[in-house]
C-alpha cells in the first residue's frame with residue numbers, strides 16, 4: 001500500500017485551520033498532522049526545525065497566525081508584527097529545509113493599499129500606502145507572500161499564497177474587544193436582546209464597506225488552490241505574482257451588516273454609532289476573477305452564513 005501524503009495544518013485550532021483540517025478529514029485520503037501550541041511553539045525556530053526534520057511532511061497549510069479585529073490590531077501592533085513574522089518565517093524556512101515541496105500561505109486583503117482601486121486586483125500589491133490601523137499585520141503578511149515567492153525563485157519550491165477577504169464562521173473569536181466585526185456584533189446584539197436593551201452601539205460611522213466569506217468556503221478554496229497542478233496555477237498567476245484573492249466579490253456597508261445581524265438574532269431596538277472608534281479602510285472588495293477562472297466560487301450566502309455563525313456563538317457560550 002502506498003504511503004498516505006502527510007499534510008501539516010499549522011493553526012489547526014484556529015477558525016480557518018480547523019475548517020481546513022475538517023475538510024481534509026472528510027476527504028480521508030491524507031494523513032493530517034497537527035500540533036497544539038504546548039506541543040510545538042511555532043514562534044520557536046528550533047522546535048519548528050526539529051518538527052520538520054522528524055515528521056517527513058509533504059504539504060503544509062500555513063493557517064497559523066496572530067489575528068484580531070481593528071481595535072486589537074490598533075492597540076497591540078508589536079504582537080501582530082512580531083508573532084506573525086516569527087511563525088511564518090519559521091514554518092516557511094524549516095519546511096523548505098525539511099524538503100516540503102508544496103505549501104499554502106494564508107494572507108489577508110489588508111495587504112493591499114488603503115486607497116487601491118476597487119475591486120482589489122492581485123497586482124495592486126505594493127502600489128500605495130497601507131491602512132494605518134493594521135499596517136504591522138499587513139507588513140507581516142506581505143513578507144509571507146515575498147518569502148514564498150523568493151523560495152520559489154531561488155529553490156524551485158511550489159509555495160502559493162491565498163488572500164482571503166474578511167472571514168467569519170464556526171470557531172470564531174467572540175471576545176468583545178479583540179474580535180472582528182461579525183463575532184463582535186453577534187455577541188453585542190445577542191446580549192442586547194437578552195437584556196432588552198433599547199440600542200446597540202456599533203464602532204465607527206457604519207459607512208465603511210466590507211466583504212465577508214464563510215470559513216468553510218475559505219477552507220474549500222484553500223484545498224482547491226493547493227490541489228491545482230503547477231502548470232494550471234502558474235498559467236493563472238505570474239512567476240512574480242504568487243498570490244491569489246479569495247472572496248465573494250460582493251460587499252455591503254457596516255450599517256447594512258448590523259441591520260442583517262439584528263434580523264438574524266431577532267433584535268428590534270435601535271442601532272447607534274460610536275464615531276470615536278476607528279473605521280479602518282473605507283472599502284476593500286476583492287476582484288475574484290482569477291480564482292473563478294481557476295474553477296472556484298463561494299457557495300454560502302451572507303444570511304445563511306450568519307445564521308450558522310450565530311448558532312456557533314450560542315454553542316460557544318455553553319462550551
Ligand code: GFB
Nearest residue numbers: 069070073110134179180181184202203204208278279280
Ligand atoms: O472586522 P473589523 O475589525 O476588520 O472591522 P477590518 C470592520 C469594520 O467594522 C470597521 C466596524 O469599520 C469597524 O469599525 N465595527 C463596528 C466593528 N462595530 C464593530 C465591533 O464591534 N467590532 C469590530 N471588530 N469592528 C481587520 C484588520 O480590519 O480586518 C485585520 O484589522 C484583518 O488585520 C481583518 O485584516 C480581516 O476589516 O477593519
